[in-house]
Amino acid sequence: MTITDPRSLLYTDGKLDPDEAQALTAETLRNCDDGELYLQHGVTEAFTFDDGRLKTADYSRDAGFGLRGVSGEMTGFAHSNDISAGAIRRAGETLQLLDPATGTTSPQPRKSNQRLYTDASPLDAVPFAKKVALLETIDAVARARDPRVSQVTASMSASWSVIEIVRADGFRATDIRPLVRLNIGILAEAHGRRERGSYGFGGRYLYDQLFDDGEWNHAVDEAVRQAMVNLESVDAPAGEMPVLLAPGWPGIILHEAVGHGLEGDFNRKGTSAFSGRIGERVAAPSVTVVDDGSIENRRGSLSIDDEGTPTEETVLIEDGILKGYMQDRLNARLMGVEPTGNARRQSYQYAPMPRMTNTFMRGGKDDPAELLAGMKKGIFCESFGGGQVDIVSGRFTFSCTEAYMVEDGKIAAPIKGATLIGDGPSVLKEVTGIGNDMALDNGVGVCGKGGQSVPAGVGQPTLLVGGLTVGGTA
Secondary structure, three states: OOOOOHHHHOOOOOOOOHHHHHHHHHHHOOOOOEEEEEEEEEEEEEEEEEOOEEEEEEEEEEEEEEEEEEEOOEEEEEEEOOOOHHHHHHHHHHHHHOOOOOOOOOOOOOOOOOOOOOOOOHHHHOOHHHHHHHHHHHHHHHHHHOOOEEEEEEEEEEEEEEEEEEOOOOOEEEEEEEEEEEEEEEEEEEOOEEEEEEEEEEEOOOOHHHHOHHHHHHHHHHHHHHHHHHHOOEEOOOEEEEEEEOOOHHHHHHHHHHHHHHEHHHHHOOOOOOOOOOOOEOOOOOOOEEEEOOOOOOOOOOOEOOOOOEOOEEEEEEOOEEOOOEOOHHHHHHHOOOOOOOEEOOOOOOOOEEOOOEEEEOOOOEOHHHHHHOOOEEEEEEEEEEEEEOOOOOEEEEEEEEEEEEEOOEEEEEEEOOEEEEEHHHHHHOEEEEEOOOEEOOOOOEEEEOOEEEEOEEEEOOEEEEEEEEEOOO
């Protein structure tokens, strides 16, 4: 299917046209400080090849609008899967419950021509049979890698979304968003013991990269390697000790322990560990943390956020000093600062809130090998699974999916059952080494907040934390 004008998926003859949408938005938001009509058409597909057969093949289409009005600190929101003038008028009745705005209407987002990814749909370019064949091939290749591989799960997904944001002041912005992802999970078995390994990658591009032989073979190799490492693992130690974090995906700790605490809504309400601390030292010298939604083709990137503000690089912490927060329009207005392009929503069914895009720590000057060599005893964390964080205190727990003992400056036995426990503000101050090898993750992150999930990116260099509590079973 080729769409000459993707906006035609949002506007249908006899139901709604662009001029009607503009007029209705102006009418329904006339007494509001801010707000927008958010139109969306999206398609998604997902395949799972498990235990030697195709288990799921899902395809869905969805379209609708969300109408939001903001007056002071109050927000009115209504949505519908019927993109029509009548449905928008009915949704507008909800906004009549808001108190009339008494302040100055918020200015338009600035205009931007940045385009960070293709307009093409990944779903249309590759036939169904070819997608299934790739997963079947991955299954066979993974099993052939090592006789200890007992089960393989390979999954592939893609989405393509057309969104348009219409404001009462005449502003209009459109974005077309592709997203793909490939994941491989391995279960290995030997001598009555079973362990897992996994690897995935993706981004805002077409299926081409997923079908590249070098890319998917590398994913297979890494998933199998991790499973085999874990087969040899011993029980993790417990106690406080130095922890060396690998570059890339381990930045998920930064995302959870620090990132959410730097979002504007928590800080405006005073519920973050970082509230009211702009200009204060919150991390060790040389620690610089940024959020950047304007990196081409990255999973967490957006050409514009879900209020129409262009994404940008936002410095959150610079050389250990807190510089700012990630902002949407509502919290930025109430805090007297500029929005940073961090308003995000899961779909038209949700109102936007300040969220991370690609959040990472910049690289330092240390040689990663020297950081390892300087450790007498501790652990090295290569990869993480799930984690939890309390925004108010910043306390977090993270489970390691691949980790090793460090003894006399060398990587020793792999360990299992290691959990890192700490709090974001304290961990940042305990950073004693920052590698020169900053890397972003491979494009598999999903961030949850307030019942909404959005794709996100993380990253960091090799990082040495002087003291961190490790929960183990040894």
